[in-house]
Amino acid sequence: MLELAVAHDPVLNARAHQERMANERRQALKTLFVAFPPQHRALLLEKLASEEPRYQGLHELLIYIQNGVFEPSTIPSEAAEVYLSDERATPWIRCKACRVLLPNRSGFWIKTGTPSFWQASMHYFKECPGCGGQLIHRGTEKPVEISTYFPLRPEPPWEFVNEPPIQQR
Numbered sequence: 001m002l003e004l005a006v007a008h009d010p011v012l013n014a015r016a017h018q019e020r021m022a023n024e025r026r027q028a029l030k031t032l033f034v035a036f037p038p039q040h041r042a043l044l045l046e047k048l049a050s051e052e053p054r055y056q057g058l059h060e061l062l063i064y065i066q067n068g069v070f071e072p073s074t075i076p077s078e079a080a081e082v083y084l085s086d087e088r089a090t091p092w093i094r095c096k097a098c099r100v101l102l103p104n105r106s107g108f109w110i111k112t113g114t115p116s117f118w119q120a121s122m123h124y125f126k127e128c129p130g131c132g133g134q135l136i137h138r139g140t141e142k143p144v145e146i147s148t149y150f151p152l153r154p155e156p157p158w159e160f161v162n163e164p165p166i167q168q169r
């Protein structure tokens with residue numbers, strides 16, 4: 001009877017659930033830590049602890065590992081550098097060959113000196129920096145269309161912003 005009471009105790013159940021989640025999170029953190037290139041591991045822990053800015057991509061990687069969506073062995077150094085330097089880079093791209101999750105960022109391209117702007121992703125890479133494999137979307141697995149019009153990263157005259165610029169009247 002005591003076991004039955006314990007099994008139905010909402011407080012104890014909630015606590016067990018929290019402990020399980022914390023444990024899964026620790027396991028995911030270990031997996032991500034080992035997958036990161038050794039020279040970037042200290043910074044990884046520092047960025048994950050950072051609240052402001054919050055490195056969205058790193059937290060998403062942990063969730064995908066926890067959910068079994070991502071089983072990383074090695075994260076290419078170039079991709080690790082993006083996740084650690086751009087707090088808005090999100091792991092929405094996958095390499096078709098080695099399956100690593102690669103960064104992507106949504107926003108707007110602005111051409112300096114013109115009123116024009118375009119909503120389009122920043123891709124950082126045109127192929128997997130680890131193995132040269134094709135880039136596909138994480139969810140749909142469809143090939144990523146890389147525009148040759150925009151650069152892979154901001155460079156003059158191109159700027160990349162999160163919100164559409166306010167129209168001048």
Ligand SMILES: [Zn+2]
Pocket residue numbers: 095096097098099100128129130131132133
């Ligand atoms: Zn690859």
